[in-house]
Amino acid sequence: MSGELSKYVRLTNAVQQTKSSKSDKSQKGLLRTWWFYVIVAVLVYFIAFWLLKPIGDEDVAGIVESYQFIGLAAVSTLVYAIVAHKFNWLSTGTGQTMMTLSIGYALYTIAEASYLILMLSTPLVPVPSIADVFWVSAYLPFALALVLTIRAIRMKFTRLMLGLWIILSVVTFTVVLAVVVVPIVAAASGPDAVSTIFSMIYPFEDMVLIVLVLVILLKFRSGEVAKPWSVLILGFILTSVGDIWYGYAVSPLGTYSVGYDPVDLFLSLGYLATIAAGLLFTRLYSSK
Amino acid sequence: MLKGLMVIHESGTPIYTFSTDKMSDDRKLLISGFLSAVESFASGTGISQDGGSIHSIRLSQSLLTFRLLSLRNEKNEEIQYFFVLLTDINSNSAPDNGALLEYVMLNFLSYNNMSFRKKMRQIGYQRDEFLEFDEFMNRIIDMDWKTIKKKIKPIPGSLLQGVLNEIRDFVTLDQILQLHPRITRLGSSYAWLSDELSEGEEKELLNRVRELITRLFGAHLYDSIVTNVEKQMVKALNS
Numbered sequence: 001m002s003g004e005l006s007k008y009v010r011l012t013n014a015v016q017q018t019k020s021s022k023s024d025k026s027q028k029g030l031l032r033t034w035w036f037y038v039i040v041a042v043l044v045y046f047i048a049f050w051l052l053k054p055i056g057d058e059d060v061a062g063i064v065e066s067y068q069f070i071g072l073a074a075v076s077t078l079v080y081a082i083v084a085h086k087f088n089w090l091s092t093g094t095g096q097t098m099m100t101l102s103i104g105y106a107l108y109t110i111a112e113a114s115y116l117i118l119m120l121s122t123p124l125v126p127v128p129s130i131a132d133v134f135w136v137s138a139y140l141p142f143a144l145a146l147v148l149t150i151r152a153i154r155m156k157f158t159r160l161m162l163g164l165w166i167i168l169s170v171v172t173f174t175v176v177l178a179v180v181v182v183p184i185v186a187a188a189s190g191p192d193a194v195s196t197i198f199s200m201i202y203p204f205e206d207m208v209l210i211v212l213v214l215v216i217l218l219k220f221r222s223g224e225v226a227k228p229w230s231v232l233i234l235g236f237i238l239t240s241v242g243d244i245w246y247g248y249a250v251s252p253l254g255t256y257s258v259g260y261d262p263v264d265l266f267l268s269l270g271y272l273a274t275i276a277a278g279l280l281f282t283r284l285y286s287s288k
Numbered sequence: 289m290l291k292g293l294m295v296i297h298e299s300g301t302p303i304y305t306f307s308t309d310k311m312s313d314d315r316k317l318l319i320s321g322f323l324s325a326v327e328s329f330a331s332g333t334g335i336s337q338d339g340g341s342i343h344s345i346r347l348s349q350s351l352l353t354f355r356l357l358s359l360r361n362e363k364n365e366e367i368q369y370f371f372v373l374l375t376d377i378n379s380n381s382a383p384d385n386g387a388l389l390e391y392v393m394l395n396f397l398s399y400n401n402m403s404f405r406k407k408m409r410q411i412g413y414q415r416d417e418f419l420e421f422d423e424f425m426n427r428i429i430d431m432d433w434k435t436i437k438k439k440i441k442p443i444p445g446s447l448l449q450g451v452l453n454e455i456r457d458f459v460t461l462d463q464i465l466q467l468h469p470r471i472t473r474l475g476s477s478y479a480w481l482s483d484e485l486s487e488g489e490e491k492e493l494l495n496r497v498r499e500l501i502t503r504l505f506g507a508h509l510y511d512s513i514v515t516n517v518e519k520q521m522v523k524a525l526n527s
Contacts, residue, residue, distance in 0.1 A: 087460055094457060154512045155512040219508075223506035224504050
């Protein structure tokens with residue numbers, strides 16, 4: 001029995017070594033997954049939608065976009081719930097992280113749905129609205145999820161990585177602060193002051209998330225798990241760009257339109273990256 | 289609220305019973321025989337949903353939660369034990385009972401430097417040999433599940449088992465089970481070695497764990513996990 005076991009262990013070891021020696025395996029594997037093509041197709045659709053503007057009426061286009069946002073947020077919720085399920089929900093560290101992320105995206109889904117209802121029922125959606133309450137509060141579970149992961153990683157930063165993290169965090173903070181302060185100062189005495197200040201909360205929250213994800217990414221940089229975390233950080237960056245742009249578009253530029261606004265393209269791509277990251281997590285934690 | 293724990297050999301003999309109510313030996317035997325018969329009936333007839341063992345039975349205000357543990361004895365024959373947790377329905381929500389029982393099982397098997405696991409694998413053992421677990425049960429009896437998780441950490445009986453407990457936070461249970469054919473599920477939460485491994489096999493398995501963790505998370509996580517387990521073991525020895 002012991003001999004058979006050793007044989008089994010040696011055989012599976014050999015299989016694993018063969019697998020890991022093929023450096024292009026993960027790329028090939030990714031191209032074989034059906035969802036990769038779905039993500040690419042949705043990406044092409046979004047770019048085409050914003051460039052070609054297929055719906056003539058901008059208000060109708062805005063409603064279509066709103067439905068798309070609800071769908072994207074709902075899929076994000078589902079994908080992270082699936083990863084949490086793989087980890088037996090809240091009984092493990094990663095399960096808690098993924099479930100908390102899923103709760104954050106569930107709040108986003110409610111926010112998107114509330115925004116659609118407001119769009120359909122009022123001529124001009126106020127800022128802040130009830131939807132903003134859900135959007136802003138979703139950052140709490142997001143941050144909690146990341147803090148839970150950081151706490152679970154007991155390994156310390158090397159000096160080099162700590163230095164890199166501090167530099168990247170300072171750069172992120174400076175960029176966000178620089179671009180966010182301008183519209184706030186510009187609108188400080190105007191009638192849009194409240195809405196501008198409120199819309200600028202988002203980039204600050206995005207910044208906190210980016211800085212937290214950087215800790216995870218830098219600690220796991222040489223592992224396969226760095227890939228989904230990188231894609232997730234890309235999602236947060238795209239969302240942050242969309243949020244900053246939104247702050248400018250609301251005031252001082254006043255250019256924000258309900259349909260085909262580039263702000264919404266960035267936010268859609270942010271969601272798409274989030275979903276892709278979640279799917280990469282499910283693939284990584286697949287037992288096959 | 290936790291009301292009791294029973295560990296029953298597949299023959300129906302209780303090897304350990306803890307109850308907040310006083311029970312005579314005859315009553316313990318009667319109850320364990322009944323529970324073992326119910327469990328065997330459910331798994332034998334395929335009544336239970338997953339074709340495996342029964343998960344819980346509701347009796348008026350009490351809930352009996354079951355988990356099955358397979359071990360191999362000295363003759364390399366499979367032996368099964370039923371762990372049955374008795375809880376009060378009113379004060380303890382049902383979904384937590386499975387996790388609570390699995391946690392208690394893990395502590396039972398790791399108890400006293402894994403001596404219980406060794407005894408359970410032996411063919412002849414005395415029922416009284418597990419009585420010292422009362423000390424653990426008395427500690428947790430008045431705690432809720434959250435407090436138990438926070439205050440009582442399972443003491444790893446070996447470096448390997450400690451590492452298996454810790455990597456649950458980073459990889460799925462299915463991924464852990466694929467590491468070795470003798471790693472089995474302990475309920476839905478934990479992985480457990482069904483029997484003893486030789487020193488060489490244990491080393492080989494630890495290497496496989498290292499490879500998996502390093503591939504997924506980079507170079508240093510595995511070492512930090514091992515260091516943490518070693519700390520837990522030293523702390524347990526000192527206390």
